[in-house]
Each structure stands twice: as structure tokens, then as C-alpha cells.
Amino acid sequence: MSAMVQMARAANTASMALASVPTETKNDLLASLADAIAGASDRIVAANQRDLEAATAAGVTGPKLKRLTLTPGGIAQMADGLRQIAALADPVGQVTREYDVPSGLHVRKVRCPIGVIMMIYEARPNVTIDAFALCFKAGNACILKGGREAQHSNEMLATLAHDCLRKLGLPTAALTLLTTSDREEMKALLALDDAIDLVIPRGGTALIRFVHEHSRIPTVQHFHGVCHIFVDRDADLDKALTICVTAKTSAPATCNAAEAVLVDASMAETFVPKLVSGLIDAGVEVRGDETVCRLANEATSADADDWGREFLDLIMAVRVVPGLDDAIEHIHRYGSNHTDAIITENQVTADAFTQRVHSSCTMVNASTRFNDGFQLGLGAEIGISTTKIHAYGPMGLEELTTQRFVVAGSGQHR
Amino acid sequence: MSAMVQMARAANTASMALASVPTETKNDLLASLADAIAGASDRIVAANQRDLEAATAAGVTGPKLKRLTLTPGGIAQMADGLRQIAALADPVGQVTREYDVPSGLHVRKVRCPIGVIMMIYEARPNVTIDAFALCFKAGNACILKGGREAQHSNEMLATLAHDCLRKLGLPTAALTLLTTSDREEMKALLALDDAIDLVIPRGGTALIRFVHEHSRIPTVQHFHGVCHIFVDRDADLDKALTICVTAKTSAPATCNAAEAVLVDASMAETFVPKLVSGLIDAGVEVRGDETVCRLANEATSADADDWGREFLDLIMAVRVVPGLDDAIEHIHRYGSNHTDAIITENQVTADAFTQRVHSSCTMVNASTRFNDGFQLGLGAEIGISTTKIHAYGPMGLEELTTQRFVVAGSGQHR
Numbered sequence: 161m162s163a164m165v166q167m168a169r170a171a172n173t174a175s176m177a178l179a180s181v182p183t184e185t186k187n188d189l190l191a192s193l194a195d196a197i198a199g200a201s202d203r204i205v206a207a208n209q210r211d212l213e214a215a216t217a218a219g220v221t222g223p224k225l226k227r228l229t230l231t232p233g234g235i236a237q238m239a240d241g242l243r244q245i246a247a248l249a250d251p252v253g254q255v256t257r258e259y260d261v262p263s264g265l266h267v268r269k270v271r272c273p274i275g276v277i278m279m280i281y282e283a284r285p286n287v288t289i290d291a292f293a294l295c296f297k298a299g300n301a302c303i304l305k306g307g308r309e310a311q312h313s314n315e316m317l318a319t320l321a322h323d324c325l326r327k328l329g330l331p332t333a334a335l336t337l338l339t340t341s342d343r344e345e346m347k348a349l350l351a352l353d354d355a356i357d358l359v360i361p362r363g364g365t366a367l368i369r370f371v372h373e374h375s376r377i378p379t380v381q382h383f384h385g386v387c388h389i390f391v392d393r394d395a396d397l398d399k400a401l402t403i404c405v406t407a408k409t410s411a412p413a414t415c416n417a418a419e420a421v422l423v424d425a426s427m428a429e430t431f432v433p434k435l436v437s438g439l440i441d442a443g444v445e446v447r448g449d450e451t452v453c454r455l456a457n458e459a460t461s462a463d464a465d466d467w468g469r470e471f472l473d474l475i476m477a478v479r480v481v482p483g484l485d486d487a488i489e490h491i492h493r494y495g496s497n498h499t500d501a502i503i504t505e506n507q508v509t510a511d512a513f514t515q516r517v518h519s520s521c522t523m524v525n526a527s528t529r530f531n532d533g534f535q536l537g538l539g540a541e542i543g544i545s546t547t548k549i550h551a552y553g554p555m556g557l558e559e560l561t562t563q564r565f566v567v568a569g570s571g572q573h574r
Numbered sequence: 575m576s577a578m579v580q581m582a583r584a585a586n587t588a589s590m591a592l593a594s595v596p597t598e599t600k601n602d603l604l605a606s607l608a609d610a611i612a613g614a615s616d617r618i619v620a621a622n623q624r625d626l627e628a629a630t631a632a633g634v635t636g637p638k639l640k641r642l643t644l645t646p647g648g649i650a651q652m653a654d655g656l657r658q659i660a661a662l663a664d665p666v667g668q669v670t671r672e673y674d675v676p677s678g679l680h681v682r683k684v685r686c687p688i689g690v691i692m693m694i695y696e697a698r699p700n701v702t703i704d705a706f707a708l709c710f711k712a713g714n715a716c717i718l719k720g721g722r723e724a725q726h727s728n729e730m731l732a733t734l735a736h737d738c739l740r741k742l743g744l745p746t747a748a749l750t751l752l753t754t755s756d757r758e759e760m761k762a763l764l765a766l767d768d769a770i771d772l773v774i775p776r777g778g779t780a781l782i783r784f785v786h787e788h789s790r791i792p793t794v795q796h797f798h799g800v801c802h803i804f805v806d807r808d809a810d811l812d813k814a815l816t817i818c819v820t821a822k823t824s825a826p827a828t829c830n831a832a833e834a835v836l837v838d839a840s841m842a843e844t845f846v847p848k849l850v851s852g853l854i855d856a857g858v859e860v861r862g863d864e865t866v867c868r869l870a871n872e873a874t875s876a877d878a879d880d881w882g883r884e885f886l887d888l889i890m891a892v893r894v895v896p897g898l899d900d901a902i903e904h905i906h907r908y909g910s911n912h913t914d915a916i917i918t919e920n921q922v923t924a925d926a927f928t929q930r931v932h933s934s935c936t937m938v939n940a941s942t943r944f945n946d947g948f949q950l951g952l953g954a955e956i957g958i959s960t961t962k963i964h965a966y967g968p969m970g971l972e973e974l975t976t977q978r979f980v981v982a983g984s985g986q987h988r
Contacts, residue, residue: 549976568945
């Protein structure tokens with residue numbers, strides 16, 4: 161048995177035990193890990209420093225280096241996150257439906273863990289703790305394959321988690337940190353569909369494609385976000401302007417940042433110049449269609465492949481469309497099923513938009529940036545699924561469980 | 575563009591339109607199809623006759639030939655099934671959660687169709703109508719790949735459905751019947767993950783393995799059922815006997831038939847002889863472990879591979895186990911996550927069993943044969959999922975949808 165298979169089997173055995181750990185014990189673990197992380201802040205920063213030095217030596221700069229960085233403030237936030245997850249309701253054992261059927265059987269649908277969840281992600285070391293905490297609270301064992309760049313940070317965090325698990329007599333295989341980046345080893349892992357129940361790839365398109373292509377295990381993909389805002393003819397233009405600008409500028413490299421604004425032709429002459437100068441004043445490069453460039457000459461001309469592009473940068477595509485139907489058609493064609501918003505004061509138009517656009521999240525008069533587990537009241541999230549199967553949109557604790565039938569009878573046969 | 579890609583694209587376009595068809599129109603279609611099928615009973619029987627002749631000529635006999643056969647009674651049942659599905663609540667648009675978050679956003683989780691569902695199944699032509707009706711009512715387009723043996727029957731049924739769709743101005747690509755059995759064409763289809771959203775293979779292990787191996791589209795598997803009944807030391811032995819015998823004999827070739835009985839050692843001397851003679855009197859061959867063979871010499875000795883085997887026939891494996899823990903361990907090792915039952919009057923034991931056995935359905939004091947969408951109150955089912963992702967257990971209308979977030983604000987940005 162190869163080391164990979166052995167590791168996956170150990171995770172599977174751990175998952176059997178984790179499925180029936182009492183809520184209180186799970187919360188104790190999360191609280192003790194929060195304390196351990198807060199108490200080891202200096203050591204975590206030191207481990208992270210080694211990753212940062214290696215990354216800098218390898219020429220990594222800008223947002224990527226920033227994502228890799230753990231500050232004492234960030235570490236305190238990680239600990240807070242654990243306490244928040246401890247405070248959330250335990251989904252395991254929740255009865256989601258309960259009813260009797262004519263044969264006299266009493267039927268319950270009960271939430272239960274999925275089993276072993278493998279997550280494959282890039283840089284950000286805080287994901288290691290978030291993912292473990294969410295999987296663990298939902299009764300699952302997790303196999304975490306973080307980015308190589310974060311290796312020392314991740315190892316330090318995993319060691320702290322293992323210490324806490326050990327102290328409470330819980331299996332350390334509840335968290336397996338994978339350090340291999342060998343493609344052949346990854347392929348071998350992705351074939352272990354009898355030991356691993358779900359794979360969640362979260363990161364760049366190349367990573368997700370690799371997993372999708374080689375996995376025999378079900379995957380829930382957290383693909384890129386090409387988020388649109390449609391400014392309808394009945395929009396409040398002040399709201400529209402603020403939302404369009406901040407949805408790009410507040411965190412341009414996130415998946416819920418807006419990448420394109422579609423403007424209804426009937427008020428384009430009024431709104432487009434305001435929008436373009438608002439964006440440019442905020443430091444955003446505007447790539448417009450012909451009409452946009454005519455109405456606001458600070459805009460540069462968009463290329464065909466700027467539509468449907470995730471810029472992840474201070475760049476916004478802007479297009480004028482004849483109306484609602486064309487906006488929806490544009491979103492169907494270029495969107496990514498992540499988040500799309502309409503700005504309108506017309507309820508009928510808003511309803512038509514949210515009914516016909518089938519993204520994981522549609523917003524009316526709110527920024528696309530609110531598509532996030534915490535903002536949408538899930539407490540925390542492991543990512544945002546753009547796969548319609550199993551979970552669609554932000555995935556929290558409930559989405560890391562499945563539901564099974566538990567039926568009580570009194571001797572029924574057929 | 576190949577014919578396959580063109581066909582999948584047409585289904586995808588149809589799915590966009592189907593997502594917003596009013597409930598009333600969907601129910602009208604189902605009712606008119608019920609009438610059309612009832613009215614065309616003779617023609618359906620004639621088409622089926624051609625399939626039966628070809629199958630007989632090819633040497634098909636027994637249960638397989640029976641599954642292929644459509645009688646006037648079976649056709650009337652198919653029409654009834656359509657009327658029952660029309661009477662079920664429309665899942666599309668159902669709000670499953672609704673709440674406000676601190677930012678003032680109003681959040682709703684809304685059921686929506688999955689999109690395009692491809693189902694691959696064997697012989698039984700009635701599945702063609704059941705699968706179309708369930709997919710359609712849940713707002714999905716479906717691509718149905720039935721068994722070659724049922725080709726004429728399936729074509730007749732699809733023609734009736736297309737006529738009804740056309741009369742109501744609905745896209746006929748709501749139902750695409752595939753007649754190819756070419757493996758290369760199937761592989762090409764299973765790669766079309768941008769047009770097809772879900773694949774449901776339902777049939778033998780070889781079929782499911784083929785789909786699982788080649789699909790880049792998410793699959794929900796309807797695998798075999800190796801269902802167990804554990805007769806606990808606190809069982810009511812009369813109930814136990816009746817359930818064990820009927821769970822095998824009432825429909826031995828179905829996936830929810832019991833394949834193995836585990837008997838607690840403490841009452842084995844009393845119960846095993848009764849069980850074995852009860853099974854043998856009902857025409858069932860009993861394959862027992864050493865203890866069973868000693869207690870009841872009509873039993874034959876089980877081979878190692880009789881444990882975990884889906885006999886699909888009048889054969890039952892019987893084993894004596896020291897107690898609950900061993901029964902659970904046996905089920906973890908040999909079960910198939912389908913249906914497992916315990917017979918006990920002890921509530922604590924029953925709870926331990928249903929908590930620790932993670933099959934899609936666990937039964938207390940009831941036959942495994944009740945794991946069925948209709949019996950469990952879903953109205954109808956497209957099959958029973960043994961995949962934990964997306965849906966686990968019988969899949970009805972709700973399980974053919976997904977849920978997305980629809981968020982209403984008043985200008986919120988961040």
C-alpha cells in the first residue's frame with residue numbers, strides 16, 4: 161500500500177470516529193486551537209517569515225506575496241474565526257424533515273457528515289485553519305493540500321491542530337496536511353474514490369481544470385467569478401454609481417469583485433460619463449464598448465476578450481445594452497454563475513432579472529461583494545461553489561454535510 | 575459541430591426556457607401526455623412487441639425479458655404515474671430559507687432547476703417516461719440514453735412526448751432520446767460539461783463504472799444495493815422472521831431487497847433454525863457461516879465472496895455475530911450505503927445503529943424494501959443515490975433541483 165493510499169485510509173478511519181463526536185467536544189477542540197494559535201503567534205509569524213523569504217527569493221511580489229503574509233492581526237483573526245465556528249450550530253444530527261407515511265413508517269431526514277473531504281488550494285495559509293475547522297465541526301476528516309509557498313506556515317498550523325486533537329483524545333488524522341506537489345501523486349490521490357468522498361479545488365483556473373480532469377472523486381468547484389452589474393433604466397443612479405465603483409475597488413482581486421457594468425441605453429448619456437469618471441477617479445482603468453468610448457473619452461476601447469474576463473485588478477469593462485433582455489443574454493454568455501447584480505427601483509424588472517439569471521447569487525441594489533458566507537449569514541465559508549451539484553454559492557457547515565433517511569417502523573414489510 | 579454537441583447544445587437552450595415555464599403549463603403537459611399514452615396503449619404494446627421479439631431472438635429470457643415487457647396494465651400505470659407527478663408540488667421557485675442579515679440585506683435561498691440532466695439506464699422502458707416527467711416538472715431538459723433492447727418502445731414513448739410538447743408550444747429538446755450505444759460517442763457526450771449539468775447512471779455495475787470513469791460531468795450514482803438486516807438480541811422474533819423473509823422474496827431482483835441477515839449470537843440457537851426454515855420454505859437458498867450451518871443443516875456453507883454480494887436472486891447470506899458492534903463493522907465492510915435495517919425493541923440499540931450506520935437509509939423494525947421514493951413519501955423517484963454528494967437516498971423532484979441565493983438590498987456596498 162503506497163503512502164498516499166495509507167494516508168487516505170487513515171483519514172477514512174478517522175472520519176468514522178469523527179461522525180459521532182459530541183458537539184461539546186468539537187467546540188472544546190476549536191476553542192483550544194484558538195487559544196493555541198493566539199498563544200503561538202510569534203512562532204507562526206516566524207514560520208511564515210521563512211515562507212515569505214523563500215517566496216521573495218523566488219521573485220514573488222504584489223498581491224500574491226500579500227496573500228501569503230500572516231501578521232499578528234491576521235493570526236488573531238484566525239483564532240477569532242475558530243471561536244465563531246465553535247459558536248455556530250452543529251449541523252450533524254439535525255433533522256431537516258420529519259413525517260409519517262401511510263404505511264405507518266416515521267421518516268426523518270437527518271444531516272450527517274460527508275466523510276473525508278480533500279481541499280486543494282493556493283497560497284493563503286489562513287485557509288488551512290478555516291477549512292479544517294469547518295470540516296471538523298461538520299464531522300468530516302480533511303486532507304488539505306495547500307500551496308507549496310505556504311509550507312512552513314501550514315506545517316506550524318497543522319502541528320498546533322494535531323497537539324490539540326491529541327490532548328482531547330481525538331484522531332490526528334482528522335487533519336492531514338499534504339506537502340506533495342507532484343502531479344503523479346496528486347493524480348493517484350484523485351483516483352481514491354473509495355476513501356475520499358469529496359474534493360474541493362479552490363484557486364486558479366489551471367488548478368481547477370487539473371482536478372476536474374483527473375478526479376474520480378466528486379468535486380465541487382470554486383471557479384472564478386466574472387461578476388456583472390446591470391444598471392437598469394429605473395435605477396437610482398447614485399446607488400448605482402457607489403455600488404459599481406466600490407464593487408471593483410474594495411477588493412479587486414477577490415472572486416466577488418465586479419468585472420463588468422452593463423448600462424441600459426435609455427440613460428447611458430447621463431450615467432456613462434459619471435460612471436467612467438467615478439471609476440477613473442478611484443484609480444480604475446475603464447474598457448468600454450463603442451458607445452461608452454463616445455460618451456466618455458477617458459475610456460479605452462475594450463477588446464473582444466475583455467467581455468467575460470476576470471481582471472482581478474483595477475480594470476472594469478463597461479458596455480451599453482438596449483435593455484434587460486440583452487443584459488441577461490450578455491450574462492448568460494459571459495458570466496460564470498458566480499454573482500450578478502441589478503440596480504433598479506422597478507420590482508418587476510428586479511424579479512425578471514433574479515428569475516432569469518441563474519447564478520449562484522443574484523443581487524438587487526447591492527454590491528456583488530456581499531456574496532460571501534459571512535455576509536450572507538452562514539457564519540463562515542469554505543468557498544463559493546459555482547457547481548450546481550451538491551451546493552451552489554457560499555458553502556458553510558451545512559453544505560459540508562449530506563442528508564440520509566432514518567426510518568422507524570413497527571414491523572412493516574411488503 | 576458534431577451531432578452530439580449540437581444535440582447537447584439544443585438541450586441546453588431548451589433548459590433555459592424550461593426553467594421559467596409556469597407550473598400550470600408543466601402540469602398540462604404531464605396530463606396530456608398521460609392521456610396520449612393511455613390512448614396509444616395498443617401502439618405502445620405493438621412497438622414493445624418488436625423489442626421483445628428481437629430480444630427473444632437474441633436469447634434474452636427470464637427477469638430481463640420481463641423488465642422489458644410493457645403490458646396494457648403497465649402502460650396504464652405509466653399514465654397514472656404522470657398524473658401523480660402533476661399533482662406533486664412544483665419545487666422550482668420554492669424558498670427554502672429566508673432571513674435578514676445585519677447589513678440589512680434580505681436573503682432568500684430559492685430552488686431552481688439543475689439545467690440539463692443526462693440519464694443512462696438499461697432495459698425498462700417505463701423509466702423513459704418517469705425520468706422525463708420528473709426532470710421536466712423540476713424545470714430541467716433531459717437526455718435519455720435507454721437500453722438498445724428497448725429502442726422501439728422508447729422511440730414510441732418519446733414521439734408521444736414530443737407531440738404533446740409541440741402542442742403546448744414547449745421545446746421538444748426538453749426530451750432527447752439517444753439511441754447510440756457506441757462507446758466512443760458516449761465518451762464524447764460525457765466530456766460535454768459545459769452543456770450537460772448532471773449525469774445519472776442507473777443500472778449494472780459495469781455501466782456505472784464506465785460512466786464514472788469517463789465523465790467530466792458531475793454524476794450521481796445509483797449503485798447496487800447490498801442491504802443488510804441485523805436481528806438484535808432484543809428483537810421481536812416474529813417481526814424479524816417476517817421481515818427477513820419478505821425483504822428477500824417480495825422482489826428479489828430489486829436493489830432494496832435484503833442480501834444478508836446478521837443474527838445476534840445470544841439468540842441464534844432459537845432464531846437461526848426458524849429463519850433458515852422460513853427462508854427455505856419460501857424458496858430461498860440460504861448460505862450460512864459455520865454457526866448457521868451447525869444450527870440449521872439445510873443451510874449451505876457461504877463462500878468468502880458471498881458477504882457483500884448482491885445476489886439479485888432467491889439467495890440469502892446469513893451470519894451470526896457477537897453483537898451490535900460486529901454487525902455495524904460487518905455493514906461498514908460489506909455494505910453498499912444503500913439500505914440497512916435493525917430489528918430490535920430496544921430504543922438505545924436502535925439509536926446506536928441508526929447513528930453509526932451511514933447508509934442512505936437505515937430502518938428500524940421495517941423491511942429494507944421500503945427504501946423507495948414512493949414509499950418514503952417523495953411521490954416518485956428517479957432512482958436511489960448511493961453517492962453522498964448532492965443527494966443521498968431516493969431522488970425525487972427536489973433532488974433534481976439546486977438552490978441559489980437571491981438577495982435584495984437598498985444600495986448596500988462594502
